[in-house]
Amino acid sequence: MIERRSLLKGGSAAAFGVLALNAVASGNSLAQAATDKAAPAPNLLPDPATTPVPNPPFPKNLTHDERTHLETFDTLDFVVFSHAEWARLEESHAQNIRAHWPDGHYTDGLDQHIADLKALFAWAPDTRIQSHPIRIAKNELTAVTGVMQGTFTQPMADGKGGFIQPTGKKYAINMATVGIWNSHGVMDEEFLFWDNQTFYQQIGLA
Structure with a gap:
């Protein structure tokens, strides 16, 4: 499981945002999004x-x-x-x-x-x-x-x-x-x- 507070406070707030968007687009969890390749968004x-x-x-x-x-x-x-x-x-x-x-x-x-x-x-x-x-x-x-x-x-x-x-x-x-x-x-x-x-x-x- 990703430690969310350490992600944010370690200067990686922008990275968290990318992970969150990838998770929503793929239907996966934040942890899965951290290891999966980002799929193209279907509705830009x-x-x-x-x-x-x-x-x-x-x-x-x-x-x-x-x-x-x-x-x-x-x-x-x-x-x-x-x-x-x-x-x-x-x-x-x-x-x-x-x-x-x-x-x-x-x-x-x-x-x-x-x-x-x-x-x-x-x-x-x-x-x-x-x-x-x-x-x-x-x-x-x-x-x-x-x-x-x-x-x-x-x-x-x-x-x-x-x-x-x-x-x-x-x-x-x-x-x-x-x-x-x-x-x-x-x-x-x-x-x-x-x-x-x-x-x-x-x-x-x-």
């Missing part, structure tokens, strides 16, 4: 960030907890995050949540995570996630892809005490989140992935 997706795709049904044969985790994650992105209902973030995140960001840094604690999420809305109040093209759950792990979008309409703090004036440009970027859930039905750890270069290009800062 377009780029969800440029071509909207419908949310797929949940995978078959999920346990009760696995399905609950995915349902909670849908609510997290489609409702709590998209409508900035920060008081509800505790429905999906533990108080001591460790959040790993795309630039490699991480934070500890729900209050800090909320502050960081609020910062996204300060310069793009219409930030939202409305689709999850891929949703995977296995035991205490989830891997979900989404499209985050918004518009750079308000000044952005530059981290040096000043502000970057808005460009008025829209962005739509593919993202992925890997979550580790505990027995209380909330995430102890969350790994966020998106391409910052594409993100900054779209809002006119690169």
